[in-house]
Amino acid sequence: xxxxxxxxxxxxxxxxxxxVETHALNDITLTINKGxxxxxxxxxxxxxxxxxxxxxLLDTSxxxxxxxxxxxVSNISKKERARIRNMEIGFIFQSFNLISDLDVEENVELxxxxxxxxxxxxxxxMVKEALEKVNMSHRSKHFPSQLSGGQQQRIAVARAIAxxxxxxxxxxxxxxxxxxxxxxxxxxxxxxxxxxxxxxxVTHDPRxxxxxxxxxxxxxxxxxxxxxxxxSNDTAAx
Numbered sequence: 733x734x735x736x737x738x739x740x741x742x743x744x745x746x747x748x749x750x751x752v753e754t755h756a757l758n759d760i761t762l763t764i765n766k767g768x769x770x771x772x773x774x775x776x777x778x779x780x781x782x783x784x785x786x787x788x789l790l791d792t793s794x795x796x797x798x799x800x801x802x803x804x805v806s807n808i809s810k811k812e813r814a815r816i817r818n819m820e821i822g823f824i825f826q827s828f829n830l831i832s833d834l835d836v837e838e839n840v841e842l843x844x845x846x847x848x849x850x851x852x853x854x855x856x857x858m859v860k861e862a863l864e865k866v867n868m869s870h871r872s873k874h875f876p877s878q879l880s881g882g883q884q885q886r887i888a889v890a891r892a893i894a895x896x897x898x899x900x901x902x903x904x905x906x907x908x909x910x911x912x913x914x915x916x917x918x919x920x921x922x923x924x925x926x927x928x929x930x931x932x933x934v935t936h937d938p939r940x941x942x943x944x945x946x947x948x949x950x951x952x953x954x955x956x957x958x959x960x961x962x963x964s965n966d967t968a969a970x
Contacts, residue, residue, distance in 0.1 A: 740762040743798065783934075789814075801898050823901050899931070902934070945960065
């Protein structure tokens, strides 16, 4: 039975600068179900990253309704938004966003330290499990500067999944990687999805987009096309 995880209804995002209105998102309606693997594509400036920021509760919409895991998060306080974000969402960024003076283990554990529902031993166990899943346990005491770009992104993935979030949001996860490391990170996302993770990814790379089951195209702040990759593959095979 399909379980709805996220519902966006008539979402608009308007930025105001020097009395100029920029309509970044215009009437976005989108449903994400548990277990979905979605790619969001489109030209630079089309609203992809703005949409991901709204999904990740890093920003708020100007209009519309956003429901996340049965929470109406359209108009909640910053404190409550941060709490829900920490519980429900895992982030993977293009630039890794690791803290240079923390070792690998500390970087992965950092978001968990804000969780009052977890003891120190629980946090350590979750970090250990996440590092094992991305095959980076042997680097747990290394610092980001001692790791390659591909290894740093694996640590970023571990940090994203350690808290067992409802959804993983990836913003150009292969953008700073060479083709070999990009392929390895996408293989890892495929593995996580195969284990039941819900993933929503912004990407410029058509090869990465093809990994997703649902492909959404955005232009000028609107969803202009959506395609089910499996259906597309079935049609091609026929």
